[in-house]
Ligand SMILES: Cc1ncc(C[n+]2csc(CCOP(=O)(O)OP(=O)(O)O)c2C)c(N)n1
């Protein structure tokens with residue numbers, strides 16, 4: 037039994053099930069970081085629930101020694117919503133994939149984000165359908181050759197972060213499976229945020245879409261391509277000797293500037309509460325621009341389950357304690373002797 | 374109702390006793406006919422009659438005024454005897470315009486009474502209704518029925534013209550004139566109506582006064598003019614003592630679900646997406662948030678059922694409601710509830726289909742969908758209330774079964790039950806049974822699929838319980854450990870267990886009961902909202918000398934197969950009347966190997982007793 041939460045360690049969150057992802061799959065690293073961060077959160081293990089849909093990523097709950105629900109394709113967000121609404125005290129996590137969360141489950145995802153329940157969503161984006169063996173997904177890039185797109189993907193992809201921002205998410209972050217510390221930090225921030233926290237985790241699928249994120253995770257390239265965001269700090273990236281910044285051009289378009297020739301004041305400062313800036317960042321397109329990583333937006337908005345509970349409270353004070361006999365006889369009645 | 378006497382000029386207005394009256398109010402959908410009909414029904418209930426109603430409204434909220442498509446009707450049958458149906462054909466028809474006349478006149482029985490707003494019978498309205506020439510003056514009509522052409526609109530506005538209201542507002546009061554006139558004609562008690570007008574229009578004192586004055590003007594018109602020669606009275610019915618209220622199927626369902634959740638000691642979570650004719654359940658529940666009820670208007674039906682499943686996983690009673698098209702969307706998730714063995718109640722208020730079909734009309738064509746409309750071997754417990762008030766009891770039973778056996782249960786209601794009203798003998802909440810369930814004592818070890826010996830239910834250990842962290846899901850699970858299992862033999866074992874759980878529900882159910890003849894020529898087997906028509910037909914057929922039994926199934930899965938076989942053997946002919954192309958009949962033929970004969974009707978309307986009798990008699994004749 038748990039209970040004394042302080043003593044929990046990573047091992048307490050490892051279930052007895054064999055992990056069945058392919059060797060080298062990015063999901064392993066994500067699982068490890070989640071299991072590492074969990075003990076720090078001081079949440080009793082029995083109060084943690086992982087809900088997932090269907091996909092390789094959605095196998096996740098079986099590997100966590102918490103409560104878990106591996107449900108049906110695309111619906112984890114809806115199931116989690118009902119769970120959180122009826123049990124607000126639980127720490128509810130959704131694990132989903134780019135197919136699960138953005139294709140079949142896209143509708144539920146945007147509605148959860150707009151309602152702003154206090155749920156943490158981890159979207160493993162490998163830009164491919166892993167479980168069904170390699171078809172393109174709604175985040176696959178144009179031209180990608182897959183089993184279902186032998187001539188290249190013709191469908192314009194979603195940018196996951198733009199979509200979440202567009203759905204009025206109150207917390208949106210992006211991180212990478214291999215960036216252990218950054219990933220942990222994003223998990224902590226997500227837990228700290230009150231409201232729906234949405235983290236896109238760029239995840240490598242070595243089997244069907246290997247190297248999709250080589251630019252941000254590769255040893256040689258990551259420095260040039262990661263724009264690591266910090267609230268209040270300038271948008272700087274690149275190595276120490278080739279420092280670059282992101283500035284706003286005269287035509288309001290983003291510009292990459294070299295710090296050798298640009299005063300730091302001209303570089304934009306990151307502000308997690310600035311909605312326009314968040315959207316601006318989410319539209320930076322590679323390879324011209326680096327990939328923003330970190331908390332893109334964090335802002336407060338009323339939490340849905342709290343509003344719902346407040347309504348129930350109000351109903352109680354306005355209409356009184358439940359009284360079925362009064363309810364039954366509340367309309368027009370007549371008595372037959 | 375007795376023939377209308379033909380004497381014309383009598384000063385004092387005698388009261389004629391009649392056994393039962395069927396009255397239909399019809400007008401434009403903007404004319405307030407549902408309101409008028411409902412209020413007339415309330416008056417009749419207070420008068421002590423037994424009643425049954427049939428609202429009939431168009432799918433379009435406001436079809437163009439005066440057109441055939443925009444006609445809305447409300448029929449009520451009130452009687453001093455037991456009433457089973459709203460009646461086949463009205464004795465009295467009130468029409469507010471030519472379109473309503475045109476749509477309904479053929480139903481008015483010979484010798485019946487027609488009350489028409491003659492002001493609405495202008496040439497252009499008559500043309501809009503597809504006629505030419507004033508139909509009220511037609512000799513073939515006046516020969517067949519008694520026509521009362523009343524300048525209803527003018528008398529309405531005359532009675533309130535000093536109030537300075539806009540003309541449109543004045544005209545809109547005319548349904549109260551009709552209500553007042555009919556209340557007079559049938560000696561209805563009116564105090565409650567006056568109170569009700571006060572409450573309904575409380576926000577606008579001018580409307581309270583206007584409608585009250587118009588209502589009284591209608592009453593006085595009957596009383597003082599020489600148009601009507603006498604009034605009718607229907608004596609109170611012999612009704613079981615108690616306190617009653619008028620109850621629709623949808624409201625009864627909502628109350629039954631709430632009461633059951635409370636008696637089970639569970640919070641109720643209701644996820645739903647609006648759809649006719651189920652939305653009123655959502656509306657009703659949303660109004661009772663002080664009863665530990667959470668209502669969630671989801672983004673679609675899939676989210677609605679999934680949220681309910683999530684809530685059940687968390688320990689609440691998850692409920693979802695929809696109509697056929699929405700149930701189709703919920704199919705996959707219902708399968709998840711079957712697989713994860715979570716309690717869930719799914720309400721299908723059926724309507725005409727397929728696709729969008731006839732959204733406001735009734736049909737019973739979703740039985741096969743309920744039984745088989747999911748992938749895999751996915752058994753559901755299914756219950757169908759027979760009357761509007763029974764929706765309360767069946768909802769209560771459904772919740773009990775769902776919780777006790779850890780299974781999803783589907784309640785099959787339909788548009789007719791949903792909107793139809795009936796006097797409900799109000800139960801005492803304190804006397805309803807306690808249905809709380811204890812699953813597992815905790816001394817036998819634990820895994821999520823460890824089963825109760827009697828019910829085979831798995832333990833409902835909810836998140837927040839320390840030491841019992843576990844995972845469930847849609848993948849097949851091992852019988853002995855609850856872990857994922859792809860083992861072929863285990864899959865068959867689990868499939869059989871899921872089916873067996875439903876079969877065991879039989880042990881809790883009342884044995885099937887035959888009404889009418891215990892044995893004889895004919896057994897009519899029905900389910901759901903056709904109860905009234907079948908009961909009435911049974912009574913009449915027996916009175917006509919054809920020994921007829923009526924078996925109305927409440928639970929459609931599981932079926933008490935052995936008992937049914939014994940009952941069926943006592944009759945020569947088995948017919949199964951249904952508002953579909955023959956669905957229960959197929960199940961019975963397959964499960965019981967009997968030569969049951971279908972009687973189908975798919976016209977978006979309930980059975981008419983006369984037609985039903987004629988059809989079953991023909992079948993019996995043929996068999997002789
Ligand atoms: C209703 C339904 N449709 C299709 C599938 C098949 N299916 C399972 S997972 C999946 C895609 C998974 O992709 P993603 O969410 O990106 O997860 P990944 O495997 O890449 O982690 C599909 C199409 C299913 N299980 N259910």
Ligand code: SF4
Pocket residue numbers: 056057058060061062063092093162166167240241242243244
């Ligand atoms: S297919 Fe790809 S995403 Fe799925 S487990 Fe294998 S490597 Fe991971």
Ligand SMILES: [Mg+2]
Pocket residue numbers: 091133134135160161162163164165166173
């Ligand atoms: Mg994927």
